[in-house]
Amino acid sequence: MTIQSILGAIVIGAVIGAIGRLLLPGRQAIGWILTVVVGIVAALIGTAIAQVLGVETTPGIDWIELVMQVVLAIVGVGLVAGLRRGGTRV
Template sequence: MTIASILGAIVIGAVIGVLGRLLLPGRQPIGWILTILVGIVAALIGTAIAQVLGVATTNGIDWIELVMQVVLAMVGVGLVAGLKRSRG
């Protein structure tokens, strides 16, 4: 893995995490670092699921894969926020 690919994963993960957090209704008491980490994990899992399901990779934006990643980010942010609320 190169530095560029690691930075790309962080940026894409941050965007996915922020989109998931914005689309999730209500207030989430988690910080931006956790949001970015959830986004990175959601992006990786979403890509893996898209490959298993055979979603075609195109030259442009892979919309189905992107939707999977954002939905997974929403679920992840909701789970992390719920765990943080139950602890606090």
């Protein structure tokens, strides 16, 4: 792994996490750093799933892979927000 690939993963993860958080209705009780972490994990898992399913890579944006990543980010942000909310109520 190079510094460029690590920085690229962070930037893409931040974008995917932010999109997932914006598309999830309601207020999420998680910070932006945790949103970025969820986005990075969602981007990595979404890419792996797309490769397993044989989604063809095309020049430009791979829309199917991007949709998978955003859906995983929505689910991840929802799960993390739910776990954090459940653990902080007294």
